[in-house]
Amino acid sequence: MNGVTFHQLLQGITHVTPGSLVMIAAGCVLIYLAIAKDYEPLLLLPIGAGAILANLPLSPLTGEDGLLTILYDAGVANELFPLLIFVGIGAMTDFGPLLENPRLVLLGAAGQFGIFGTLLLALLLGFDLNEAASIGIIGAIDGPTSIYVSNLLAPHLLGPIAVTAYSYMSLVPIIQPPIMRLLTTRKERRVRMPYTQRTISRRTRVLFPLIVTLVVGTLVPMATPLIGMLMLGNLMKESGVVERLTKASTEEIANIVTLFLGLAVGSTMRADTFLRLDTLFILMLGVLAFGLDTAAGLLFAKFLNALSRGRFNPLLGAAGISAFPMAARVVQRMVQEEDFENFLLMHAMGANTAGQIGSVVAGGVLLALLGAG
Amino acid sequence: MATTYTLEVDGQRFTVDVVETGPERYRVTVNGRTLSVRLLPEGEVVPVAEAAQPETRAEAAERPAVAGAVTEVRAPIPGTIVSVEVQAGQVVKYGDTLLVLEAMKMKNLIRSPREGRIARVHVQPGQSVMHNDLLITFEG
Known part of the structure; x- marks a missing residue:
């Protein structure tokens, strides 16, 4: 055996770099969070695995024809995967609580303030406008929207942004409650709101996704892909005539795409692009974006409370974000802590679905403002 | 009410x-x-x-001064009964869990608004309920 073949035999070990070891460790942390802490396991486990596989020395998976490269090119670089996920989300979402109480749509708009607040802070920290907007979109608290927008505006930040968005989404029950307690009084948290039972006709349920698509698509063309796919899924669900397609969208397609998307996003966690000060800033700005969204929603809901002379529970404002259904559950849990006979779950779900629409529209508005596309 | x-x-x-x-x-x-x-x-x-x-x-x-006129527990929101924690004849305290109602994939505890003896449980696990459906009646 001569020196050259010996060297080739050990090339895996000789190509280990400190950076790649850090990234493999980061991948292991994500897998740990998924398995031990049950944090968004469907996403964090494949993302963690993707990160490990992409950072192993000389990994053929990230070569020209490597699986991770193929997945990235096939569905992340061209936005296909997040959009397919949106079909499934639409097919799983019940907009009934929102239709029963349409004024909740205002909370879905207020909950997007964090996007713009974070954008401004990112600019102050020296990110350029496209990068700042991509970081701000973490404030949409919506994984697919974050991937969609950041890939168009600042693809080099996609890895840190997607990882931040998905990891923090599972931290909603930890990040939101202190802010909710801080910004509301006990009296406000105890406001009871009766469940307004209004029967929503099938015609309304079917027309809703069509009308939202037409209105939002016309007003904010850049939001058409996201809102169009979300509402396509919802139309299929509510029409009740394409159960096979609905089932495929919420199960087979969503599952397959989630796996592919997770691996591809994980593969963007490369030491050279990830181990930078920027990533640390993005992690910090991300938590700030969540907090700002929550605060803005709460303050707006307090305003509605004042308008209604104390008959609107301000905690509902915290549900006007996209993290569905975590935010609504957080609200209901806190309401129950204060008064176990108070059930605001349906109102909270309405605000939460409004937040989903709001974040998609906000993403479209950002893209339009920055002239992307 | x-x-x-x-x-x-x-x-x-x-x-x-x-x-x-x-x-x-x-x-x-x-x-x-x-x-x-x-x-x-x-x-x-x-x-x-x-x-x-x-x-x-x-x-x-x-906590009410005496067990009194609240004689019914009705469904606060529509959903599915996951479990019933009490049975007819059982004495419960204020705040005891009576049943678990799942709505929008969230389990909600329905707790007792008073102390007293359960007269009748009107639902069983797996049953879907609409808003305001009768769940439990108290004696007296």
């Missing part, structure tokens, strides 16, 4: 929730503060008990 009134006193508005808890006894919540109130024959309203500290947990302050 609670009845809500809005009173205006000297230009200040108060939201008042009144729940009948027994013969001539009411649980009155004024802007978040809960009082147990007994109606005297003269028609004069006298607080029987008041929450010592307004910030203590609600249950202590709200």
